[in-house]
Amino acid sequence: MESGSMKWRVKGKQELNSASAITVRSVLNAITSKVSPTDERPIIPLGHGDPSHFPSFRTTCIAEDAIVDAVRSAKFHCYSSTTGILPARRAVAEHLSNDLPYRLSPDDVYMTIGCTQAIEIMLAVLSSPSANVLLPRPGYPYYEARAAFEHLEVRHFDLLPEKGWEVDLDSVEAVADENTVAMLIINPCNPCGCVYTYEHLEKVAKLAKKLGIIVITDEVYDHLTFGNKPFVPMGVFATIAPVVTVGSISKRWIVPGWRIGWLVTNDPKGILRQSGIIDSIIGYLNVSADPVTFVQGALPQILEKTKEDFFSKIKGVMREAANICYDRFKDIPSIDCPFKPEGSMFVMVKLNLSLLEDIDNDTDFCLKLAKEESVIILPGSAVGMNNWLRITFAIEPSSLEDGLARIKAFCERHSNSKMQ
Structure with a gap:
């Protein structure tokens, strides 16, 4: 008998689909898919906290x-x-x-x-x-x-x-x-x-x-x-x-x-x-x-x-990266960083959508940023804060500088001329 004429009793579990949709992995996969294949610049991953890819963060x-x-x-x-x-x-x-x-x-x-x-x-x-x-x-x-x-x-x-x-x-x-x-x-x-x-x-x-x-x-x-x-x-x-x-x-x-x-x-x-x-x-x-x-x-x-000098080196790189983030965001009027990070690998920054054109919300910001600048960041709505952004700074400092410069260029390009 052809399988098309039978009623199969197997069925997927919908709870898995809905639960997985709210994970960091799922959201970042969707954003990464928007990166333009014609952009020859390297992708800057500011969305996921895995610094093991970078030379400055090799384990002991x-x-x-x-x-x-x-x-x-x-x-x-x-x-x-x-x-x-x-x-x-x-x-x-x-x-x-x-x-x-x-x-x-x-x-x-x-x-x-x-x-x-x-x-x-x-x-x-x-x-x-x-x-x-x-x-x-x-x-x-x-x-x-x-x-x-x-x-x-x-x-x-x-x-x-x-x-x-x-x-x-x-x-x-x-x-x-x-x-x-x-x-x-x-x-x-x-x-x-x-x-x-x-x-x-x-x-x-x-x-x-x-x-x-x-x-x-x-x-x-x-x-x-x-x-x-x-x-x-x-x-x-x-x-x-x-x-x-x-x-x-x-x-x-x-x-x-x-x-x-x-x-x-x-x-x-x-x-x-x-x-x-x-x-x-x-x-x-x-x-x-x-x-x-x-x-x-x-x-x-x-x-x-494991010697303390290994941990001191890692924390030193993190400190430098946190300072870079905090300082560079001061030069982007549409993004506010209210608190300099003191630990972990992340910082939360707030979007001022009134200073941006053609940006509906934090998710729209991240999707368009990925498409135009090949920079991946996590929308704040994924962590419970609408119109905020979560950014990881646990990457090579030179790549971080590049990524933040691209974010600034993106914000300038989308700046609201009526608010100037």
């Missing part, structure tokens, strides 16, 4: 040698255990404990396939028919995408650009209710480039305690700070409210493709265990894929032997 030889040593040892060709191999979990516990007033145990650490899987685990564990989770606006849209996939309600609280992108604590309390289970903090912040102070994070922890919720803290950019504020882990305040930390070596070591991360429970009072969260995390890991074992095997050497 310590990390590369650790991978080679792990493979040649022939000790890590096996399957991983559910929560990760013990040497890796122990190394992460010791590494993170250096910044905490207490010591983490290897049993507090769960190895994951990058920070992405750690995010997936927590949102899956927290999802239930009535639960909601509080996410920052602007924020990292993968959280929204995964929450949609898990049928977990999202409510947004605001970050305040006029206060260096601090959390609007009043807005947190306004959107929370008896079904709220957790709130997210991203520090150092993607997409804003801010670094939160000890005092501000303590206020967040106290509010979480008042609301009876846990704090998920995304610290994938931990210690990537180059302003006046040092990095303070949210786990410092775990005696106030339970904290779940998600992180990885992807950004600090400039190896996002290695896909090794962690989920860590900062829970001195045992609240997460008593509530069943720990059992649910393990249950999820029992039915999911494991991070590559030889990369786990290399982790102790990577974490313990």
Whole structure:
């Protein structure tokens, strides 16, 4: 019988289509497709935070040698255990404990396939028919995408650009209710480039305690700070409210493709265990894929032997790039940069559409910029801020200068003559 005359019962899952449409990857793919094939200039990628393509950001030889040593040892060709191999979990516990007033145990650490899987685990564990989770606006849209996939309600609280992108604590309390289970903090912040102070994070922890919720803290950019504020882990305040930390070596070591991360429970009072969260995390890991074992095997050497001069060099390049961004945007009237970035790899800038002709909104700006100048940036609407732009400065400084010059030329070409 011809297949055309049969009724096939298979059907795609629409939730995947709608959830994936709001990811950074999906939005940037759509914008990149608009680049003119006749433009002989190199594409300037200011939209995606992956500096590993550029010579200034090559990872340390310590990390590369650790991978080679792990493979040649022939000790890590096996399957991983559910929560990760013990040497890796122990190394992460010791590494993170250096910044905490207490010591983490290897049993507090769960190895994951990058920070992405750690995010997936927590949102899956927290999802239930009535639960909601509080996410920052602007924020990292993968959280929204995964929450949609898990049928977990999202409510947004605001970050305040006029206060260096601090959390609007009043807005947190306004959107929370008896079904709220957790709130997210991203520090150092993607997409804003801010670094939160000890005092501000303590206020967040106290509010979480008042609301009876846990704090998920995304610290994938931990210690990537180059302003006046040092990095303070949210786990410092775990005696106030339970904290779940998600992180990885992807950004600090400039190896996002290695896909090794962690989920860590900062829970001195045992609240997460008593509530069943720990059992649910393990249950999820029992039915999911494991991070590559030889990369786990290399982790102790990577974490313990990397020298501070490597991190200082990377932060120096970031500092220079952040300054370039902040200074160059002062010369573009239609774009305002309200806050010089102090951490992560990103800055948020605001469009003044009244000074531009033939530009409808932030997405229109990015599509036309890609077509006319071969510069790729992320529209702010993708991270919850209409008519803003998220720009990464983690590229070669010369390419950054080129990209910003093209943005200026684009804005001048589209300037509103009536506003001159």
